[in-house]
Amino acid sequence: MALSIININVNVTGTSTRFFNILATTLTVADGTTIPATAFLDDSGVAATAFPVVTNGYYNFYVNGVLQEGESYTISTTELTFNTVTGTISAGTPLVVEAVEFVTTT
DSSP states (O other): OOOOOOOOOOEEEEEEEEEEEEOSSOEEEOTTOEEEGGGOEETTSOBOSOOOOOSSEEEEEEETTEEOOGGGEEEOSSEEEEOSOOEEEOTTOEEEEEEEEEEEEO
């Protein structure tokens, strides 16, 4: 049997979209607390109307620059929801949502 070489060439590109919110007031967080997408600004400083749908990628959520555990939140197009966490986030704390989407081409 002859040796056969298979050359697979797959290109992966990604896009990242970020959204920012600096809390105006202290936020008390409990399971199910939400923050609407419209409370965030996009990279251009324009008020967000929705978070993008991510089908081949992921979301990251940062509080004061610290990446949060993936199970502690969920993100839909309309809001960020805290899951099974409690506490308070002080006024003036920056919140960042990052949506990363991958596209593959062959």
